[in-house]
Amino acid sequence: MFEKYDLTKTIDDAMFAESLPPLKARLSVLQRTLRDRDIPVIIVIEGWNAAGLTMSTKEIIQALDPRGFTLHATDNPTDEERARPFMWRFWVKTPEKGRIAIFARSWYSRALAEKLSRVGWKKSLKDEIISINNFERQLSDSGGIIIKFFLHISKDEQKMRLMERERNPLTAWLVTPRIWDFHYHYDTYLPIIDEFIENTDTDYAPWHIIEATDRKYTILKVYSYLVKTLEKKAASKSEEQSRKGKLKSTTSFPKNPVQRRSSPVSSHSKEECQNMLDNLQIEMLELHYLLFKRKIPFIIVYEGWDAAGKGGNITRLARHMNPLGYDVLPVAAPNDYEKQHHYLWRFISHFPKAGHFGIFDRSWYGRVLVERVEGLCSEPEWQRAYQEINEMEQDYVKSSGGGIVKFWLEIDKDEQLKRFKQREEDPLKQYKITEEDWRNREQWDLYDLAVDEMLARTNTRYAPWIVIESDDKWYARVKTLKNVIRYAGELL
Numbered sequence: 001m002f003e004k005y006d007l008t009k010t011i012d013d014a015m016f017a018e019s020l021p022p023l024k025a026r027l028s029v030l031q032r033t034l035r036d037r038d039i040p041v042i043i044v045i046e047g048w049n050a051a052g053l054t055m056s057t058k059e060i061i062q063a064l065d066p067r068g069f070t071l072h073a074t075d076n077p078t079d080e081e082r083a084r085p086f087m088w089r090f091w092v093k094t095p096e097k098g099r100i101a102i103f104a105r106s107w108y109s110r111a112l113a114e115k116l117s118r119v120g121w122k123k124s125l126k127d128e129i130i131s132i133n134n135f136e137r138q139l140s141d142s143g144g145i146i147i148k149f150f151l152h153i154s155k156d157e158q159k160m161r162l163m164e165r166e167r168n169p170l171t172a173w174l175v176t177p178r179i180w181d182f183h184y185h186y187d188t189y190l191p192i193i194d195e196f197i198e199n200t201d202t203d204y205a206p207w208h209i210i211e212a213t214d215r216k217y218t219i220l221k222v223y224s225y226l227v228k229t230l231e232k233k234a235a236s237k238s239e240e241q242s243r244k245g246k247l248k249s250t251t252s253f254p255k256n257p258v259q260r261r262s263s264p265v266s267s268h269s270k271e272e273c274q275n276m277l278d279n280l281q282i283e284m285l286e287l288h289y290l291l292f293k294r295k296i297p298f299i300i301v302y303e304g305w306d307a308a309g310k311g312g313n314i315t316r317l318a319r320h321m322n323p324l325g326y327d328v329l330p331v332a333a334p335n336d337y338e339k340q341h342h343y344l345w346r347f348i349s350h351f352p353k354a355g356h357f358g359i360f361d362r363s364w365y366g367r368v369l370v371e372r373v374e375g376l377c378s379e380p381e382w383q384r385a386y387q388e389i390n391e392m393e394q395d396y397v398k399s400s401g402g403g404i405v406k407f408w409l410e411i412d413k414d415e416q417l418k419r420f421k422q423r424e425e426d427p428l429k430q431y432k433i434t435e436e437d438w439r440n441r442e443q444w445d446l447y448d449l450a451v452d453e454m455l456a457r458t459n460t461r462y463a464p465w466i467v468i469e470s471d472d473k474w475y476a477r478v479k480t481l482k483n484v485i486r487y488a489g490e491l492l
Contacts, residue, residue, distance in 0.1 A: 010214040023223040024063040038097035047151025050161035069100035083353035085399035096340030134391040140204035145233045151212035155186040258455040262412040264469040273474035280481040281320040295354035297402035304409025307419040316477045326357035386457040393463040404463040405487040409470040
């Protein structure tokens with residue numbers, strides 16, 4: 001890929017002075033247009049050390065309203081970032097609608113730097129390519145624009161620039177032994193980077209290779225690509241918005257592999273269940289400490305019918321766990337700020353760090369349940385979500401070394417009505433019943449279909465669904481705890 005680029009290209013001063021001002025002016029106008037259309041933009045600037053990344057970044061932001069962009073200078077991960085999956089640090093920095101995020105180095109540099117130093121780096125890098133492509137496709141599918149630049153210079157040009165920096169007392173600190181080491185291995189890294197770029201050069205997030213020997217040529221080409229790409233993408237995104245909600249999916253889903261029943265096959269008395277819970281909770285505490293010690297994270301997802309007993313179930317699960325090692329995250333409708341991001345953003349932001357548990361009381365599956373049934377997203381959006389969710393969960397498990405288990409709490413429709421009435425009559429439980437609960441009940445059949453499809457499409461080996469028969473609350477609590485212990489224990 002690199003061999004076809006001419007690194008001797010230059011541009012004269014007159015052409016540069018004539019061409020740059022109108023491009024800057026146009027970029028400024030495009031920023032406002034994209035803001036008004038609520039289109040987020042990600043600009044990635046990568047390249048060889050000393051190729052001009054800082055200079056190019058500085059030039060770009062001169063044409064932008066500083067209130068509308070955020071610059072991220074990506075360096076070594078912090079302790080917090082090291083305790084999270086690889087892509088977490090970038091997901092949390094994705095821009096909201098109408099804003100621009102500029103990454104001066106990004107997931108690409110970090111993937112190379114962090115993976116090449118490990119044993120088995122080829123397999124590891126291949127996995128990161130899949131994660132990166134999924135990440136960029138999901139952002140693009142949700143309306144984002146991604147523009148990626150790689151500033152390319154020769155090994156000799158790099159050596160000359162590094163030596164110039166070393167001679168200048170003001171810039172000598174920028175040239176570290178690690179940078180020289182990378183330079184000495186330029187010829188080794190060249191084909192690796194070439195393959196990395198080729199495998200992440202997609203229609204939705206294409207690479208632009210910039211011949212960066214001449215400063216003026218570099219700046220002009222970066223601006224030209226930015227303006228051309230944003231104009232084209234803005235026009236296409238506008239057309240997509242006009243079709244939004246009109247597209248229909250004809251995709252059928254497979255026969256449900258997860259059997260749903262609300263009544264347990266075998267029953268135990270309340271006292272028997274309580275005794276079992278006491279023993280299981282002690283076992284859970286010991287397991288929690290082992291996972292914490294080995295820095296293994298674990299996600300537990302609770303979904304289910306209203307009044308199925310999620311709250312009581314979570315209470316028994318966490319009763320003896322160390323409160324410093326887990327978070328319970330009750331999920332409600334997204335607020336205005338969360339709506340400005342990709343729908344997965346608010347969940348990924350709260351994924352547990354190494355050694356911790358994240359317990360989600362409802363989750364990202366709202367996309368294919370309540371948002372689907374209530375018409376809060378278009379059919380193409382919720383149809384697309386099954387693949388996005390599966391990719392996200394798989395990436396989390398592979399990248400973090402942790403696990404995910406998902407519970408669907410099933411109850412009978414008559415049992416739900418019984419519990420609704422009990423809540424209305426009990427002053428201590430009236431806060432649990434709302435008009436929305438009654439309205440959701442009227443759409444039971446629509447939710448029932450949505451649950452079947454959700455379970456069918458997202459029951460995977462790495463993030464399985466477990467149906468909890470919840471007509472009997474005490475049985476449900478025992479079964480849930482047993483399965484958490486089982487799946488979490490397999491990680492040790």
